[in-house]
Amino acid sequence: MQNVPFRRASRGIRVSRSIRLVSCSTLLVASAAAQSVTFKPRVDFGTAQENARQAVCADFDHDGNLDIAVAQEGNGQGKVEVLFGDGQSDFGSTYEYTSYAAWGLAYGDFDGDGWDDLVSTAYAWASHGVRIALNDRNGGFGGGSTVSTLATPPVAAVPGDFDEDGKLDLAAASEGGGYAVDWFKGYGNGTFSAFHYVPNTTGKVGRRIYTGHFDGDTHLDLLLTHGGGVQVLLNGFLGSLGNFADSGGLVLNENVESAAVVDIDGDGQDDVLTGGALLRVWHGVGDGTFTQLHAYPTSTGAAETELGDLNGDGELDVVLAGVAGVQIFFGLGGGAFSAPQAVPTALYPRSCVVGDWNGDGWLDLGVVCGNLAGQSSLVSIYEQVPPTVVTYCVAKLTSNGCTPAIASSGVPSVSAGSGFTVSASQTLNNKNGLLFYGTHGRAALPFQGGTLCVKTPIKRTAVQSSGGNPPPNDCSGSFALDFNAYVALGTDPALVGGALVDAQYWFRDPGFTPPDNTGLSNALEFTLAP
Numbered sequence: 001m002q003n004v005p006f007r008r009a010s011r012g013i014r015v016s017r018s019i020r021l022v023s024c025s026t027l028l029v030a031s032a033a034a035q036s037v038t039f040k041p042r043v044d045f046g047t048a049q050e051n052a053r054q055a056v057c058a059d060f061d062h063d064g065n066l067d068i069a070v071a072q073e074g075n076g077q078g079k080v081e082v083l084f085g086d087g088q089s090d091f092g093s094t095y096e097y098t099s100y101a102a103w104g105l106a107y108g109d110f111d112g113d114g115w116d117d118l119v120s121t122a123y124a125w126a127s128h129g130v131r132i133a134l135n136d137r138n139g140g141f142g143g144g145s146t147v148s149t150l151a152t153p154p155v156a157a158v159p160g161d162f163d164e165d166g167k168l169d170l171a172a173a174s175e176g177g178g179y180a181v182d183w184f185k186g187y188g189n190g191t192f193s194a195f196h197y198v199p200n201t202t203g204k205v206g207r208r209i210y211t212g213h214f215d216g217d218t219h220l221d222l223l224l225t226h227g228g229g230v231q232v233l234l235n236g237f238l239g240s241l242g243n244f245a246d247s248g249g250l251v252l253n254e255n256v257e258s259a260a261v262v263d264i265d266g267d268g269q270d271d272v273l274t275g276g277a278l279l280r281v282w283h284g285v286g287d288g289t290f291t292q293l294h295a296y297p298t299s300t301g302a303a304e305t306e307l308g309d310l311n312g313d314g315e316l317d318v319v320l321a322g323v324a325g326v327q328i329f330f331g332l333g334g335g336a337f338s339a340p341q342a343v344p345t346a347l348y349p350r351s352c353v354v355g356d357w358n359g360d361g362w363l364d365l366g367v368v369c370g371n372l373a374g375q376s377s378l379v380s381i382y383e384q385v386p387p388t389v390v391t392y393c394v395a396k397l398t399s400n401g402c403t404p405a406i407a408s409s410g411v412p413s414v415s416a417g418s419g420f421t422v423s424a425s426q427t428l429n430n431k432n433g434l435l436f437y438g439t440h441g442r443a444a445l446p447f448q449g450g451t452l453c454v455k456t457p458i459k460r461t462a463v464q465s466s467g468g469n470p471p472p473n474d475c476s477g478s479f480a481l482d483f484n485a486y487v488a489l490g491t492d493p494a495l496v497g498g499a500l501v502d503a504q505y506w507f508r509d510p511g512f513t514p515p516d517n518t519g520l521s522n523a524l525e526f527t528l529a530p
Contacts, residue, residue, distance in 0.1 A: 036341050037310050037328065039365065039382040043089070044346065048081050048096045049074035052377030053123075054105040054156070054304070055368045057353040058116045060084070061139050066355040067091075068366050071102035071120050072377060078102040080120050080133065082141070089357040089364065089383045095140050099131050100124065101153075108159035108168045110134065110144070111190040117144065121154035121172060128152040130172050134190045145191045147184050151206075152177035160211040160220045161186075163241045173206030173224055180204035181224055181233065183242065198222075198233060200246045212261035212270040214247065215288040223272060225256040230274055234288050247288030252280075257322065258305040264316065265293070265335045275302030275320050281335045293335045299342075300325045300349075308354035308363045312390050312525075319365065321352035326367055346378050347371050362386045386527065388412060392442065393504070393523040396450025399511020402426045402475035404521040406505055413484055413529040414497045420484040424505040424521045427477040429468030433507025433519070435461045435481050439494045442502055442525065449516030453523035454502045459492055466507060479505055487528065497530035 051073040060067045065087040072079050078101045083091035104121035111117065115135040122129045128151075132144035151174035159168045167188035174180055179202050182195035205227030214221045219235035222244060229252030237245035250272065260273045265283055272282040272290060279298050282290040301322025310317045315331030320340075326349055327340035348370035357364045365382035388411065395404045404427045410420040422435060436458045443455040466477030483503075487495045495501070505521040512518070 036330070038385040038387075039343075040385055042345075042367075042380045042382050044378045044380050045083060045091050047072055047377045047379060048079045048094075049077070050373065050375060050377055051075070051370055052368045052379075053103045053350055053370075055351040055353050055366065055379070056105055056107050057355045057366065058107055060107075060116055060135060062115065062137075063087075065359075066357060068353055068355075068379060069105060069107065069118055070351075070368055070377070070379060071099070071105040073101050073103055073123055078122070080105065080118060080141070082118075083379060084139070085355075085357055087357075087359050089381055091379065091381065093139075097133060097141055099133070100127055100129065104154060104156040104172070106157045106159060106170075110159070110168050110186060110188075112167070112188050113137070117141070117190065119157050119159070119170060121149075121157055123153045123155060125152045125177065128154055128174070128177075130154055130157055130170065130184070132170075132190055132192070143190065147192050147194065149174050149182045150178050150195050150197045151175075151180060151182065154182075155206055156208045158209045158211055158222075160222075162220055162235060164219070169242075171209055171211075171222055173209035173226075175205050178202065180206040180226060181209065181222065181244070183222075183244075185242070196242060198244045200244075201231065201233070204228065204231065207256065208258045210259055210261050212272070214249070214270055214284055214286075216269075216286045221288075223259060223261060225259050225274065227255050229253055230256050230259065230272070232288055232290075249285075249287070249289030250282060254278075257302045258320075260305045260307050260318070262307055262316065264331075271335065273305060273307075273318060275300075275305040275322075279305075279318060279320060279329060279337070281337070283335065294337065296329060296337060296340070298327060298340070300327050304351045306352050306354045310354070310363045310365075310384065312362065312387070312392065314392060319352055319354060321349050321367060323348050323350065323370075325349060326352060326365075343367070343382065345369055346380055357381060358383060360386060388529070389524060389526040391522060391524055393444065393453035394451050395522040396448075396518075396520040398426075398428055398475060398519050399509050400428075400473060400475065402428075404505065404507075404519055406503070406521040406524050408524055408526070410484070411529060412501070412526045414487050414495060414499075415530060416484045417488045418482050418485045420482065420526075421480055422483050422503055422524060423478060423480040424507075425478045426475045427466050427468075427479065427505070427507050427519060427521070428473050428475065428509055428511075429466055429477040430471065431466045431477060431508040431519075432463050433466055433479055433505060434463050435479065435483075435503055435505055437461075437501055437503035439499050439501055441500070442523070448518045448520065449512060450518075450520040452520075453504045461486060473511065477507070479507070495528060497528055499528045501526055501528060
């Protein structure tokens with residue numbers, strides 16, 4: 001259904017809002033996708049003004065729940081609004097303050113009091129300011145200072161200690177009118193110096209700006225996405241901190257709207273993901289240069305690139321948001337990603353955030369949509385429906401080189417009496433083994449030459465034989481247990497409806513030296529339905 005934003009009477013004070021606008025849209029699991037997530041019907045929260053642009057999330061009021069801040073360009077004025085999360089996916093309490101033509105948004109502790117402050121950029125040519133609003137530690141923001149970029153208009157900002165004096169500085173990216181990047185020295189009290197422009201960014205049409213370590217030293221570098229590609233700016237040029245030089249190490253000839261900096265391939269070096277017509281994955285060599293690992297077509301426009309392990313498999317996933325939609329690319333390991341899953345949204349999505357809005361341990365989405373002209377923007381909350389069964393952890397290779405794999409079929413339930421089988425394949429043949437489990441969460445501890453994936457205390461099921469081929473040893477063995485039938489025995493009072501269970505198979509492997517002469521599968525986590 002069409003969402004109808006409502007108006008606010010509050011201006012510049014924290015208000016409580018009980019009305020929530022609920023859409024009938026749901027994110028359906030794609031039947032052909034090997035990896036996917038499911039969300040409840042989205043819940044929309046109207047914002048103070050129209051034309052929302054960028055969003056960030058953090059616990060701004062220190063109540064243990066994630067909040068969402070949104071920059072809204074507005075119509076002739078502009079605001080930044082903080083939607084305070086209550087830990088139950090509700091964002092009905094807000095604070096808003098005027099921030100002229102607010103576009104770019106970032107946060108950091110700029111006055112050293114331990115509370116995150118906000119910084120917004122003004123999308124304007126005559127008043128191209130970067131405004132810092134200090135957290136008053138009582139649910140509001142104010143004070144601070146405003147600095148001006150040399151270029152206009154500024155569209156993004158990022159904090160970082162570029163001169164290594166222990167105080168947060170700021171860097172800003174601008175669309176044109178001179179040099180695309182300026183940085184401002186922070187004095188640790190919410191005020192900043194005048195701009196220091198970065199000379200080799202002239203003529204660039206800036207989109208977003210990020211920090212990272214790209215050349216193996218300890219100095220914090222910058223990464224600019226722009227209308228003609230990506231520019232990696234290395235800090236410490238000619239031995240001077242705050243002096244940035246183009247590494248020349250990531251060459252593109254296309255519009256890049258956004259990016260993410262992360263060690264995606266696990267080698268200890270920052271890599272880069274760039275979002276535009278393609279999601280590109282770049283391996284950081286460690287000297288300021290990069291090699292492309294993968295490229296995937298996108299359909300969103302990719303104004304925002306966010307990271308998070310949404311499906312709980314231990315690999316980072318990528319969420320792209322742009323005016324054409326939202327897509328989730330699921331990580332496969334080593335910097336590779338699956339085909340994307342689309343997220344239905346309201347009109348003109350421009351930004352997104354990833355966070356656990358309800359504290360259930362599963363990441364949710366927040367999507368900021370510009371909506372129609374003349375209407376307030378929306379923050380759409382997508383609360384994830386936790387999967388019933390999740391595979392996790394790492395199996396121990398058998399002495400003859402096989403990888404035991406845990407699996408399941410059916411639905412776990414305390415009332416069904418049967419029908420949920422937990423199995424393991426690729427185990428040694430004709431060996432004794434058992435399924436052990438716990439109800440206290442996951443673990444990742446060294447254990448008998450492998451990894452113990454279940455947190456203690458641990459319960460054990462009856463011993464089974466793996467069967468399989470006659471000797472000699474091979475990997476034709478397997479185990480299976482109907483866990484619903486096990487629950488029905490009533491021997492474990494902890495196995496009740498809603499209980500979260502973690503389970504792993506253990507078996508004998510005489511090819512290893514005692515006491516490590518055992519095998520271990522990976523693990524399974526599931527919730528028992530009533």
